[in-house]
Amino acid sequence: MRTSGRPAVTRLVPVLPFLWLGAFFLLPVLITLKISLSAAATAQPPYLPVLDWSAGPEGWGTFLEELDFANFETLANDALYRDAALSSLSLAAIATAFLLVVGTPIAYAMARAPARVQPLLVALVIVPFWTSFLIRIYAWIAILKPEGLLSAGLMRLGLIDRPLELLNTQAAVLIGLTYAYLPFMVLPLYAVFARLDPRLRDAAADLGASPTRVFWSVTLPLAGPGLMAGALLCFVPMVGEFIIPDLLGGSDTLMLGRVLWSEFFSNRDWPLASAVAILLLILVVGPLVLFREAETRRTEAAR
Amino acid sequence: MSVLNRVALGLGLTFLYAPILVLAVYSFNASALVTVWGGFSTRWYAILFADRPLIDAALVSLRVAAASALVATILGGLAALALDRAGRFAGRSLFTGLVYAPMVMPEVITGLSLLLLFVGIGLDRGIVTLVIAHATLGLGFVAVLVGARLKGLDLALELAAADLGAGPLRVYATITLPLIAPALAAGFLLAFTLSLDDLVIASFVSGPGATTLPMRLYSQVRLGVNPEINAASTLLVAGVTVIVLGATWLTGRNAAKAGPTYGA
């Protein structure tokens, strides 16, 4: 219920952020779509055709005729891009599964910790989340490289007799993804677990359910939307991840984010980079919509 | 707390912190080799403080972070108010999507598309474009934090103020704003650190003369492990830890003050 006397000012509140997001988020994506349909050129800007607004309707018509799908044909026909798309999706999916397995017990344990220490635990999870992403990935180089700490430690313990070849492999990328995105998974999950009515668990236990059954039959189903939101919050950016495959992956670890980067910075093929961006966008748009719905359901459940 | 839960927490926190601690410890290593402990030394910090390009990059980063966090806080706060208060308006669904999307959008897409916009409209790449890009990124996070706070506010507080004779502006200034202030502060800090942290978007939209700290670090990290970077990282992590713990303390105090609604 709202007051009857809301001033007209409140109706103007959305205008400023709306204009900003339209200009600096929506419009850029549309421009990217347009450039993905252009051809590369050695010019400034390095693509053709360039839309000249002053050319009038006739000029715009010519502009439209010159647009083509050549970049997308390249993406479809070249195995490099197909493989990159597939490995982006599969690495992100596997890492999401890892995150669920690793993150759920941590989040659950946080929610069951004494109320006094919970804010501290949350802060402890947030600190790495706010700490430079680049640095946290960089730290793993020192751990994973053949003469690094992990191999040295395991060799000293006598568990292995030769240094591990972990750095520059897909395994290293998966470790990096799981590590870097763990706080993104734990925090929403913790929020869900912490909000669950403890009386529901008590009621289930009172009716004879073992702690294991309580978890699987009551806690987890109620946490469903939160799990979904957490998983998608991690999955979507991981599909387009650049830093992790670049620093921890080998030259054979192709992910779309990295392909886009090299098309843009190394090959200076802006239209092809744009086409990769659009492909990436198409891959994540489904999960993005799902994420919004999970979020809406989650916040509505919280009301 | 059960043993199982303790183990889960212990392992989880170890996993999160071990790599960072390794960095911190080896930043005091006299030896330049990662696996060899050459005794305690602060030489890498001395080298770090003499690294003029790195310090310049850090200053650029701080300026961009402060400016973009300010813009993100204002716009994000307005967006949260709009989503919570403005009821139905034309394009509401699109607006909601636009607020949330930049948070999860792969950074390479955001970076590339913003660059294409800046080139398209002929805006020279540099500090300004960095601020615009980072403000867009931070806006959504501020909106989410402020939105959660607004949702938790007892609507009766604002009605009570109106009932006691306060016009809409006075209600906003004396009731709404003070009560969402902690969320705005937290949002500012988050937007600030996001900006400070960003490599990918900055790489696209920054131009010559506007190299940020992550860009500078990245160019060195690509060459391999380097004790000077360890030292820089340790300082960054320490700074962030202080900010987060401070913010936790602050919001904890404010949450106690703002409290849940009394009675019913």
Place this chain on the structure above:
Amino acid sequence: MSTALLSLAHVTKAFGADMALDDVSLDLAAGEFFCLLGPSGCGKSTLLRLIAGFEAPTSGTLHLAGEDMAARPPHRRPVNMMFQSYALFPHMDVAANVGYGLKGLGRAGIAARVDELLRLVRLDGFGRRRPDTLSGGQRQRVALARALAREPKILLLDEPLGALDRTLRDETQGELRALQKRLGTTFIVVTHDPGEAMALADRIGVMDRGRLVQVGDAATLYERPATRFVAGLLGDVNLIAGQVADRTGDIARVETGLGSLHAGVQPDAPGAGAAVVVALRPERIVLGPADTATDAEPNALAGHVTEITYLGDRIRHRVRMADGSEIRATVAAGGQAPAFAPGDAVALGFPPGAATLLPA
């Protein structure tokens, strides 16, 4: 109409397809203590919010001191509200809360007025305290002082005692009533508790599904309810369905499953042939041993006791009647053990004036 302080005429409020208020008309005199009583969802809170200005009526008018309030936003109405949750501003101390609505008095003037109000609610010296350091009863009194600060023409109180525990509530009822008499301010209280309404108000308005079904003092509502809903809301009542056979003066004879019953009626009551319900309070029934029944009582009935419940101040009997229906009858306990045991045959009687005829 012109003498009324508050005058609502045919006020209707719809939320989509829901009728929260349905053609409500009500006049209130200055200095009255009025209570809106009804179950949750009956529209009483909506009516209160409408008077405060937080809602606009879908149709109908609202006049305060002769002035149409339609275009007046809440902050320009000479009406203040004490909220159910109290809505104390958590970031301000007690003095700032109480003084929030005061204007044009200067710093010292406001401080003096705040002190005066805190004395009024017996919270002297609490000015610097934060709301979250106060007990429930203290918060309630801060909210009261804050709402009285601007000397409103009408004070609206939404479930003012709802958050207090039992003993505190009884005590506060008395204080609230005394305060209202002393200040002479018109109070409108919303409550779902009939006991509270009867203890507080000069007049009570009973609401049922958006309609104001009856307005009157506590005795009228209890003894002469207008509908079965009002009768049941204010206390336990036996409802016996029947048909009016004839009327002699102010007494009607009603044919029911229990035989002919005589009940007192108002002049405007339904005539012969009308389907009615005889409403009879359990404590108005005279209960005696089976052999004491006399034909002299116009309403003499017989039955068997099925259950006896000792309630401290009274004893409730459930009596199975000849037609299988059940009548509840209570007698004052008076320190005696119950006179009957389950299975006993008993005689029941009541004077015609104890029963009321209600539309079926």
